Amino acid sequence: MAEISIPKVELKGVKKRFGAKVVLDGLDLTLGRGESLVVIGGSGTGKSVMIKCVLGILKPDAGQVFVDGKEVTHLRGRARDEMLKKFSMLFQGAALFDSLTVWENVAFGLIQGRGMGRARARDIAVEKLAKVGLGAEVAQLSPAELSGGMQKRVGLARAIAADPEIIFFDEPTTGLDPIMADVINDLIVDTVRDVGCSALSITHDMVSARKISNRIAMLYRGKIIWQGPTADIDHTGNPYVDQFIHGRAEGPIKMEVRK
């Protein structure tokens, strides 16, 4: 039973600054097992930096990151490679490798990361593409031949290809039309349920946040200022959250304009 109480990912007092600009200022956040958590917040509030600190792409200046109860903040080499195998990520711009075909992209983590044979990896890739609603005829194309929505779907197929335990979604609906955004939202909900993984998403699209999450946290000035179940988001009593979810220019959050 103790297993269940250990969160998948935990950040404790994580701080990160670039030069004089403090981006994360003692961030505390936990992602539970099988949970879908969405972190909302304005542009430039450090949402992407938070994810990169978990993955070790950026090293926090202070604080700790735990994955499955083990500290991973300063892991290097092989131990870090092993830790990263639990993760996958859907990038904002899909970040597909343009020198490879669609199926090679989807199978990349299987072939390079896990040493699977190409023929078998290809079968799995086609199967994952079908899961995101793409036919086998797409597999041979190059990513540049696809529309933005299709690239996102291929990115999603790549993210779920190696059956990760934790998936990060970075602005999954940004730059898509409302219908395609909803399709992607549905796919995220379905795949997270099917794969049975934990999901951490960052977004400023409230429609998407409500749909894909069962818990929401709001990041402001490098700290979590509110978190709670998605159902409570409309009556938080927190003026910052209220201003954000209703998209008002007036309120306690002032847009930082350079003088």
Next chain:
Amino acid sequence: MNVFAHIGRVFLKFLEETGRLAVFTLDAVTDTIRPPVYWSLILRQMMRIGYFSLPVVGLTAFFTGGVLALQIYNGASRYGAETFVPVVVLVGITRELGPVIAGLMVAGRVAAAIAAEIGTMRVTEQIDALTTLATNPVKYLVVPRLVAAVISMPILVAIADSIGVFGGYVASTQALGFNGPIYLNNTMNGVTYDDVSSGLIKAAVFGFIIALMGCYNGFHSKGGAQGVGAATTNAVVSASILVLAANYILTSVIFSHG
């Protein structure tokens, strides 16, 4: 006051950059030794770095060898020393001009291409994507290019040496009235092991420098198209300068014992 602050900033920036390059180089070298080795990627990079550089390196070597013969003849004939033309062309090409010309040409061609490709991958988050797919970006992107360049450059320079000497032969026999067989005979009698090997050692070092500068600048490019453009320029400029500086150092080290 302001001037000192500026100098201090530039100096700190220089130290920071040097440190970052040292860490990057160390990472790349240790990752080269650690398995797995991506053989197919190394082969593909050898094609791009070595094979596709052959035409431009061959042509420059040919003309350089030719013009070298013309100028040496011009100087040597003042002392009636025309018979030394073949051996001086040989020494000039194998020890200096072969590796340096090939190094500069490959710096322009390859360092730019590497920096642009890796830089674009950086700004479109493809390098972060590699990390999330359990693949070490340094191992996957940098190591194959480094290994391929270190292997390809000596081969490229060996070919450039032959073509350069041939260029000298063509100019000497066609424009200066040298006897073909005698010219070749003088060349073959004059060649020493050190002439060729020193040039090939230089070539391997230049290959390392060129690939490293391309990868390093691409890896640390930021911003969008403009950042990638800056990275490409920096890669070519730094690779060219370092090739010339390394050439001087290597020459003084290799030939210091006579």
